[in-house]
Amino acid sequence: MVTDVIDVVAEFPVDRKALSDLLRIPDTYPRLFPGIGACDPLETVEGDPVVRFRVGTPATEIRTHVVRMTSARDGDSIELHCPAQGSFTSIRLEGDQNRTRVTVTFFAPARMHPGMADLPNSAVVDWAVRGLKRVADLLLGAPTSVVVNGEDAPLRRRADIARQVVAGGVLRTYRPDSALRQWRRLAEYGFNLAGGYASGAVRVPNRPAVVDAWGSRTFAEMHRRTERLAAAMAEAGLGAGDAVGILARNHGAMVETMVAAGKLGVDAVLLNTGLPARRIEEIVQRDRLEALFVDTEYDHLVQYLHTDLPRFRTENAPGDGWNVTTEDLIGDGHREYRKPVQPGRLVVLTSGTSGTPKGARRPHPKGFATVAALMSRIPLRSDENMLIPAPLFHTWGLAALQLSTAVRATVVLPDRFDAEECLRLVHEHRITTLIVVPIMVNRILDLPAGVRDRYDTSSLRIVASCGAPLAGATVLDFMDTYGDILYNVYGSTEVSWATIADPDDLRTSPTTAGHPPLGTRLGVLGPDRKPLPVGRTGRVFVGNHMLFDGYVNSAPPDEADGMLDTGDLGYLDATGKLFIAGRDDEMIISGGENVFPRPVEEALAHLPQVSEVAVVGVPDREYGQRLAAFVVKREGAGLDSDMVRNYVRHRLSRFSVPRDVTFLSALPRGETGKILKRMLVGAGGDPPLPPPALGTAMP
CATH class of the missing domain: 3.30.530.20 (START domain)
Incomplete structure (x- = not known):
């Protein structure tokens, strides 16, 4: 004692x-x-x-x-x-x-x-x-800031992979004939979306694979329909080595287009629905797209492209005679196409800070190691129901879709996010896994308690968030409301995943990014690309088997010892948990002091009057740079600039006090819900940028 x-x-x-x-x-x-x-x-x-x-x-x-x-x-x-x-x-x-x-x-x-x-x-x-x-x-200066989960122990890692896929029901051994047929389908199509649906068509042919507002498709139907769509695309002149663009919201026809393109050996470039027409034109030319598959509502973004560029509608119904839809292509009756040596790749656009987003080629999953890595930190199980309101053109939404085929999940795809509708779908479909980006977590919590209480969400076991940091106050509020079911995934288009914080991590340290999953190596390195001591902030590098295959037309990030630079600054604590301080280009030097915006954002997020907050660095004649805060108040909240400054002054260093505090009706966000800080940088001080110029709607 x-x-x-x-x-x-x-x-x-x-x-x-x-x-x-x-x-x-x-x-x-x-x-x-x-x-x-x-x-x-x-x-x-x-x-x-x-x-x-x-x-x-x-x-x-x-x-x-x-x-x-x-x-x-x-x-x-x-x-x-x-x-x-x-x-x-x-x-x-x-x-x-x-x-x-x-x-x-x-x-x-x-x-x-x-x-x-x-x-x-x-x-x-x-x-x-x-x-x-x-x-x-x-x-x-001890070089201790490197953590490894199985990457340096191949035998142990293979054993862990086998344990994860068996425990999660990805493979079951009591039906050897079924397992053999699954292996044959995976060998034929690969460990990708096409292979996942083809394998599921053998294992659970009648289980719904994709559910959207227009109906549902079973695993067998997904495999059969995408075979026909691939054959029709080949008949239209597309083939291995070509690339097509997909500009669509979440729905079954979008998924079928991605799968069919992969089967044909055609790369599919997933276009962000928030891009302006000029950016889309630049991507079409840069990536030499041979065709476009477009939702009707985005016709205005492609109407001025060259008329020789074939365009198809990603619709869930036949066309009107003038417009050919994916449903028309599937119904044409084509059955045969030449199987490619390599399946087509999915190209995700990075959320660049300026100019045209870079296209990042996503790698094909490496066997069962990919699903085992995520299952080592998130307790996914086979044959459950998954809701994905996160956009599929975003790395996280796409990763969840790929993961769903491995565990044979029924995926429900809303074409746009609405907080109450999200809870209704959880209630109606008995959703066990919800895939979100952080703003969706905030929007659900912003619903009145009476609205949230209308829906039974007790089926939820996992709410997995990725794409931006979650405020510590939001983490605790969500888990206090819905239970310890929140998982925070940190990664990027380039490195896939880096770390995952499970509910125990988040209860202990609400702002942590968590531990690396199976098969991942992570290092916090200094300017000399050598490991820093635990506790010291440096650049975060990540290595795993799902590092991207390079940009379409740009130099790759820095590399050190097989790990890629994420562009983030962070540190490891004594237990190996990662904490992100911010992007390397967000840190400012004010009066000779290094200052990060995130601690200020975290502090202000605890104020009950604050709904959302973003802090950015702006030029300052006296100190070089200073912080500017942009705050969205809760309805009816009494809060002014002096109160915000005094609150920060009593909690952080004097250099962390935002000299400029601007109140907005909404923060500017992209289609994935990420705050567009570049739109705020030029708005520090007086006069404030008017809210109408900043507001963007969630998809």
């Missing part, structure tokens, strides 16, 4: 002042001491920071404690007081520039951590020494 007073003494070959400086920063503790999941700044009292620590794990219990940190002027004495629990920690440092002796005294430590009461004193001492060593390693 742990005692009320515990002394810890340790020595390290580091400079005393440098070690003291780190220990006086509250954020050092959740980064380097396991069991402390988060640190939220609350205020500053007489120069001392007052913070809220999140302590414990879901397995033991999670407690929040308000702690005041005080330190002597010379920095040789630091105390952490928690008056509410009658507990505090004293840290004393002695030494010089070469060596430091640290003495830590814990008073009533069991009152702070729910799992500590039953531990021996030696366990507490060991925990403290290990944490202090990580602080020293940070000062010494």
